Amino acid sequence: MWRNYLKQRQVQVEAAMETLVPARADEPLAEMMKAMRYSLFAGGKRLRPILLMAAADAVGKDGGSFLHAACALEMIHTYSLIHDDLPAMDDDDYRRGMLTNHKVFGEGMAILAGDGLLTLAFEVLLSQPDSPPATLNRVAREVAAAAGPAGMVGGQAIDLSSEGKFPSPQTMALMHSLKTGALFRASIRSGAILAEATEAELASLTEFAEKFGLAFQITDDILDVTGSDATLGKPVGSDERNQKATYVTVYSLPEAQKMAQQAVTEALASLEQFGEKAWVLRSLAEYLLTRDS
Amino acid sequence: MWRNYLKQRQVQVEAAMETLVPARADEPLAEMMKAMRYSLFAGGKRLRPILLMAAADAVGKDGGSFLHAACALEMIHTYSLIHDDLPAMDDDDYRRGMLTNHKVFGEGMAILAGDGLLTLAFEVLLSQPDSPPATLNRVAREVAAAAGPAGMVGGQAIDLSSEGKFPSPQTMALMHSLKTGALFRASIRSGAILAEATEAELASLTEFAEKFGLAFQITDDILDVTGSDATLGKPVGSDERNQKATYVTVYSLPEAQKMAQQAVTEALASLEQFGEKAWVLRSLAEYLLTRDS
Numbered sequence: 001m002w003r004n005y006l007k008q009r010q011v012q013v014e015a016a017m018e019t020l021v022p023a024r025a026d027e028p029l030a031e032m033m034k035a036m037r038y039s040l041f042a043g044g045k046r047l048r049p050i051l052l053m054a055a056a057d058a059v060g061k062d063g064g065s066f067l068h069a070a071c072a073l074e075m076i077h078t079y080s081l082i083h084d085d086l087p088a089m090d091d092d093d094y095r096r097g098m099l100t101n102h103k104v105f106g107e108g109m110a111i112l113a114g115d116g117l118l119t120l121a122f123e124v125l126l127s128q129p130d131s132p133p134a135t136l137n138r139v140a141r142e143v144a145a146a147a148g149p150a151g152m153v154g155g156q157a158i159d160l161s162s163e164g165k166f167p168s169p170q171t172m173a174l175m176h177s178l179k180t181g182a183l184f185r186a187s188i189r190s191g192a193i194l195a196e197a198t199e200a201e202l203a204s205l206t207e208f209a210e211k212f213g214l215a216f217q218i219t220d221d222i223l224d225v226t227g228s229d230a231t232l233g234k235p236v237g238s239d240e241r242n243q244k245a246t247y248v249t250v251y252s253l254p255e256a257q258k259m260a261q262q263a264v265t266e267a268l269a270s271l272e273q274f275g276e277k278a279w280v281l282r283s284l285a286e287y288l289l290t291r292d293s
Numbered sequence: 294m295w296r297n298y299l300k301q302r303q304v305q306v307e308a309a310m311e312t313l314v315p316a317r318a319d320e321p322l323a324e325m326m327k328a329m330r331y332s333l334f335a336g337g338k339r340l341r342p343i344l345l346m347a348a349a350d351a352v353g354k355d356g357g358s359f360l361h362a363a364c365a366l367e368m369i370h371t372y373s374l375i376h377d378d379l380p381a382m383d384d385d386d387y388r389r390g391m392l393t394n395h396k397v398f399g400e401g402m403a404i405l406a407g408d409g410l411l412t413l414a415f416e417v418l419l420s421q422p423d424s425p426p427a428t429l430n431r432v433a434r435e436v437a438a439a440a441g442p443a444g445m446v447g448g449q450a451i452d453l454s455s456e457g458k459f460p461s462p463q464t465m466a467l468m469h470s471l472k473t474g475a476l477f478r479a480s481i482r483s484g485a486i487l488a489e490a491t492e493a494e495l496a497s498l499t500e501f502a503e504k505f506g507l508a509f510q511i512t513d514d515i516l517d518v519t520g521s522d523a524t525l526g527k528p529v530g531s532d533e534r535n536q537k538a539t540y541v542t543v544y545s546l547p548e549a550q551k552m553a554q555q556a557v558t559e560a561l562a563s564l565e566q567f568g569e570k571a572w573v574l575r576s577l578a579e580y581l582l583t584r585d586s
Contacts, residue, residue, distance in 0.1 A: 028464060032442060032450035083408060088400035107381035108453045111404065112446050115376060115411065119441035122415050126434045134426035140433065141419045148412035149325060153405050157325035160401045171321060 002283035006050065009063075013049045013074060014041070016067040020124050021075070021117075035105040035113035036120075039078050042096050047284075048073040048187040051212075054280040055191030055205055058271070065130065066194045069139060072125035073187050076147050079117035080156070080183075082110055089160060118147070131194055139190045146186035155179025162245065172245040180220075181213030188212070188281075204270050208281060211267035215288045218260040221246035225253060227292060264289055295576035299343065302356075306342045306367060307334070309360040313417050314368070314410075328398040328406035329413075332371050335389050340577075341366040341480040344505075347573040348484030348498055351564070358423065359487045362432060365418035366480050369440050372410035373449070373476075375403055382453060385531075411440070424487055432483045439479030448472025457536045465538040473513075474506030481505070481574075497563050501574060504560035508581045511553040514539035518546060520585060557582055 021040055024033045049070030053063025063070075085092040085100040086107060092100050102110035125140050145151055155178030162171060188209035192202050224237065225248050247256040267285045271278040314333055317326045342363030346356025356363075378385040378393040379400060385393050395403035418433050438444055448471030455464060481502035485495050517531065518541050531537075540549040560578040564571040 028451040028454060028460075028467075029442070029447050031454055032447060036442065083404055086401075086404065088404060108379075109450065111376055111379065111381060112450050112453065114408075116442035116446040116450075118408065118411060119437050119446060123434050123437035123441060126430055126437070132426070133430040137419050137426050137430055137433075141416050144412050144416035144419070148416060149322070149329065149409035153409040153412060154322050154325060157402065157405050157409075158321045160405065161321060161324055167321075174321075 002280060002287075005280055005283075009050045009053055010046045012064060012067065013046045013070055017041070017071050017074065020068070020071055021120065031105070032109065032112060032116060035101060035109045036116050038104060039082050039101050039113065040075065040117065042098055044074065044078070044096070046074055048077050048183060051184060051187040051209075051281075051284065052191035052194075054278075054284065055188045056195035057191075058205065058274045058278040058281055059192055059195035059197045059201055060277060061195035063191060063195075066128060066191065068128035069125050069131075069190055069194060072121040073143065073183065073190070075117045075121040075124065076143065076152075077183060079114040079121070080147075080152055082114040082117070084156065086110060089156070128194070135193060135196075139193050142189055142193070143183075143186045146182040151178055151182035151186075152180075155182070159244075166249075167245045169250050172247075172250055175245075176217040176247075177210075177213065180217050181210065184213040184216065185209040201273070204273055207270040208267050208285075211263045211270065212281075212285055212288070215260050215263035215267060215285065218247045218256050218263065219288050219291060221248045222253065222256055222260065223291070223293070224248070260289060295573060295580075298573055298576075302343045302346055303339045305357060305360065306339045306363055310334070310364050310367065313361070313364055314413065324398070325402065325405060325409060328394060328402045329409050331397060332375050332394050332406065333368065333410065335391055337367065337371070337389070339367055341370050341476060344477060344480040344502075344574075344577065345484035345487075347571075347577065348481045348490075349488035351498065351567045351571040351574055352485055352488035352490045352494055353570060354488035356484060356488075359421060359484065361421035362418050362424075362483055362487060365414040366436065366476065366483070368410045368414040368417065369436070369445075370476060372407040372414070373440075373445055375407040375410070377449065379403060382449070421487070428486060428489075432486050435482055435486070436479045439475040444471055444475035444479075445473075448475070452537075455538065459536065459542075460538045462543050465540075465543055468538075469510040470503075470506065473510050474503065477506040477509065478502040494566070497566055500563040501560050501578075504556045504563065505574075505578055505581070508553050508556035508560060508578065511540045511549050511556065512581050512584060514541045515546065515549055515553065516584070516586070517541070553582060 017040060021037060023037060024030045052066060052070045052073060056063035056066055081095060082101045084090050085095060086102055093103055094100060101113055122140060125143060126136055128136055155175050158171065158175040159179060188205050192205045247259060264285050268282060271281055310333060314330060316330060317323045345359060345363045345366060349356035349359055374388060375394045377383050378388060379395055386396055387393060394406055415433060418436060419429055421429055448468050451464065451468040452472060481498050482495065485498045540552060557578050561575060564574055
């Protein structure tokens with residue numbers, strides 16, 4: 001049942017993005033739009049939009065009414081992947097089984113495609129229909145804070161400066177919470193705020209978001225060791241080769257598995273007050289322990 | 294008198310940015326903030342913030358009340374310079390007489406410093422105090438549109454893909470109007486919207502903005518030929534060496550000078566209805582014809 005929900009939401013998000021980031025036939029801007037769309041439609045799981053919508057569902061609103069905000073989060077996530085893959089950053093040739101953006105369009109265009117997606121995301125988010133401007137502005141500030149220097153960009157900066165240095169467990173945890181956790185948190189909080197959650201509901205969903213983000217990151221690190229090239233769409237073991245600090249390298253595989261289980265248990269506990277309405281969030285958290293990509 | 298105004302506004306903007314983008318002593322984020330601040334405090338003219346404030350002045354509000362929005366525009370401008378200078382783009386080693394961001398902090402950190410400034414700009418803009426949420430929402434959308442794929446990033450993409458190709462005068466004009474004109478236009482319109490301009494006032498200021506942006510770009514191209522390395526802070530003649538299409542290479546130096554004069558005349562004409570209150574905008578337009586950097 002929840003796989004159906006997932007599929008349905010993915011189709012909804014992709015149809016909306018098709019309209020919000022349309023292909024252009026007219027040069028000279030066609031190439032840039034092509035570069036943006038290449039990564040945007042590269043088969044992502046659309047986890048952040050789905051989390052936003054599922055959080056709104058949990059509060060009792062139809063998450064599908066917040067597609068602009070949902071798509072904006074996917075655009076920000078996609079921009080971050082494009083920039084992360086650049087030669088000056090992680091220098092990756094493949095992502096999701098496809099050549100990375102800069103391998104196809106060149107480095108300059110890849111940088112611009114990322115810049116374009118990030119900027120357009122704010123325009124799209126702030127154009128979310130049927131939400132009061134004060135709510136939209138609050139959500140946009142929340143998303144900007146999560147994506148910016150005190151969030152995702154900051155996490156990436158820590159990652160960049162600690163490569164090959166085997167940072168402390170504290171630094172690694174901070175890096176992950178900024179690089180990945182902050183945007184998950186903003187996705188879930190944005191859905192709750194758009195759905196006019198009470199402060200108590202928002203607090204519980206924030207707690208859920210933090211545990212979810214942690215479990216996601218730990219299982220991501222586990223997959224880099226236990227996954228297969230084919231299902232991941234990228235070479236396994238790249239963290240170790242790049243001397244990256246991960247939950248597996250800093251702790252151990254069994255320890256990391258135990259930590260992931262613990263984070264999911266805590267995530268589920270924070271959803272109690274929402275009853276049946278939180279079933280998608282519950283399924284998403286449980287899925288983290290069995291995912292293969 | 295207007296040079297005093299200019300100086301006073303620059304001091305105001307820099308003091309505000311000092312608070313909005315503070316230095317951090319704590320590693321591991323200190324280096325990234327240092328990279329952001331290196332370019333932000335590299336002695337820019339603060340033209341976009343000043344245009345925003347002067348447009349608000351023209352409408353009869355104190356432009357100094359809109360410092361958050363003003364600083365956001367400078368942050369977006371600065372991010373665009375950092376990314377433009379990258380090896381994969383214009384590959385410039387110097388700007389304003391200083392080493393470019395990536396020459397000091399490395400390419401990866403320079404990309405992140407730009408990403409960080411762009412994202413933080415939206416958070417700062419949306420935190421502008423004492424403006425109604427609907428107004429801020431409108432301004433932020435305006436700025437995002439001007440900075441994004443249909444604006445500045447699009448202009449840069451055209452620039453990137455037309456280097457060495459001597460594009461048509463039409464393509465060159467489109468490139469400049471997107472790459473530089475769009476953000477000038479958004480700066481002036483944002484000031485007007487924040488100051489609650491009437492639709493008629495907004496239309497006149499938009500007309501001014503378009504002529505101002507055109508005159509700025511033409512005089513910029515002229516300076517690349519007639520300026521000196523010392524006052525420009527970068528090597529003159531780089532447009533010709535890089536086979537860039539400019540108003541001087543596509544037309545001629547005397548023709549470009551005539552076009553700049555014409556644009557300034559039209560810019561001034563569009564300010565008639567504002568009387569004395571538009572004196573700063575007038576001075577800024579006239580200054581374009583005599584500037585040496």
